[in-house]
Amino acid sequence: xxxxxxxxxxxxxxxxxxxxxxxxxxxxxxxxxxxxxxxxxxxxxxxxxxxxxxxxxxxxxxxxxxxxxxxxxxxxxxxxxxxxxxxxxxxxxxxxxxxxxxxxxxxxxxxxxxxxxxxxxxxxxxxxxxxxxxxxxxxxxxxxxxx
Amino acid sequence: xxxxxxxxxxxxxxxxxxxxxxxxxxxxxxxxxxxxxxxxxxxxxxxxxxxxxxxxxxxxxxxxxxxxxxxxxxxxxxxxxxxxxxxxxxxxxxxxxxxxxxxxxxxxxxxxxxxxxxxxxxxxxxxxxxxxxxxxxxxxxxx
Numbered sequence: 001x002x003x004x005x006x007x008x009x010x011x012x013x014x015x016x017x018x019x020x021x022x023x024x025x026x027x028x029x030x031x032x033x034x035x036x037x038x039x040x041x042x043x044x045x046x047x048x049x050x051x052x053x054x055x056x057x058x059x060x061x062x063x064x065x066x067x068x069x070x071x072x073x074x075x076x077x078x079x080x081x082x083x084x085x086x087x088x089x090x091x092x093x094x095x096x097x098x099x100x101x102x103x104x105x106x107x108x109x110x111x112x113x114x115x116x117x118x119x120x121x122x123x124x125x126x127x128x129x130x131x132x133x134x135x136x137x138x139x140x141x142x143x144x145x146x147x
Numbered sequence: 148x149x150x151x152x153x154x155x156x157x158x159x160x161x162x163x164x165x166x167x168x169x170x171x172x173x174x175x176x177x178x179x180x181x182x183x184x185x186x187x188x189x190x191x192x193x194x195x196x197x198x199x200x201x202x203x204x205x206x207x208x209x210x211x212x213x214x215x216x217x218x219x220x221x222x223x224x225x226x227x228x229x230x231x232x233x234x235x236x237x238x239x240x241x242x243x244x245x246x247x248x249x250x251x252x253x254x255x256x257x258x259x260x261x262x263x264x265x266x267x268x269x270x271x272x273x274x275x276x277x278x279x280x281x282x283x284x285x286x287x288x289x290x
Contacts, residue, residue: 006259141266
């Protein structure tokens with residue numbers, strides 16, 4: 001396994017992957033905010049994405065004993081949000097029960113928008129990490145440049 | 148591989164193995180007249196020519212051990228680096244191909260792989276420049 005020339009790029013790359021998955025989940029949540037009947041007959045349940053960290057020890061070769069292990073992030077899987085569904089009074093709805101109440105998905109659009117902004121800013125921060133690593137390496141290469 | 152150690156080791160390729168003989172202990176270090184400096188220089192050149200002349204004729208192509216050591220070290224490092232660069236470029240090409248064919252959706256991994264290949268290639272070019280510069284410096288030495 002080759003060691004990367006750019007420091008910190010593995011962690012940042014894994015974070016970009018994870019945030020992309022989070023954005024996917026936010027998009028499905030927003031698209032299904034009004035879905036009263038999903039595959040299992042229930043209203044659409046809000047999905048959450050769970051991150052976990054993966055400790056990635058570099059191979060302890062003789063050339064690089066001082067490389068610190070990088071901690072990467074992985075989006076493990078999506079879980080269902082267990083908060084109860086909202087009950088809305090809509091008598092004319094085809095899915096209404098005998099009292100005229102319809103169970104709507106437990107999705108708060110404002111929360112989803114905040115999640116989306118969080119994912120976007122986190123992605124920007126990690127891209128900034130990679131850009132900074134690239135600039136650091138360019139500066140190091142300038143040591144031997146002529147003139 | 149640590150970039151810093153490779154670059155500094157490339158910059159320190161020894162140019163000549165001659166040790167300047169020490170000045171006599173009676174003279175203080177601050178008092179260096181041009182005459183004595185020329186003496187030291189001619190003495191060191193004579194020593195080096197004795198070393199070259201004393202080698203057997205058949206070993207004319209055998210270089211001074213320090214030269215040989217330096218050249219073999221740099222060639223090992225360079226060969227390793229070329230293999231690394233090749234490996235990184237192959238990897239970048241494979242990942243980019245996957246993304247373009249739609250097999251992988253992580254565009255950023257393709258970008259990162261391309262950037263790493265580019266950085267490693269630049270480092271190889273700088274190493275080559277440095278070694279060529281050192282060799283030119285050696286060539287410029289007047290006999």
